[in-house]
Amino acid sequence: METVRLEEIINTVMPEAQHVLTEEELNVSIVLRDGLRSLNRRDVLEIVAATIHNTGKGALLH
Numbered sequence: 096m097e098t099v100r101l102e103e104i105i106n107t108v109m110p111e112a113q114h115v116l117t118e119e120e121l122n123v124s125i126v127l128r129d130g131l132r133s134l135n136r137r138d139v140l141e142i143v144a145a146t147i148h149n150t151g152k153g154a155l156l157h
Contacts (some may be wrong), residue, residue: 097130101146108139120146
């Protein structure tokens with residue numbers, strides 16, 4: 096197991112996606128069962144979607 100910040104995952108696997116995430120989202124700690132090297136783009140998209148969903152729970156849309 097390995098714990099890394101989402102920013103490290105993004106920078107390693109798909110740096111072009113960094114601009115769509117907030118500082119709060121980029122600083123979220125993610126626990127990876129098989130480590131950073133085992134991730135592919137699809138895995139990262141799932142992690143990003145879950146992070147956005149979880150950090151946005153308290154947000155209100157207007």
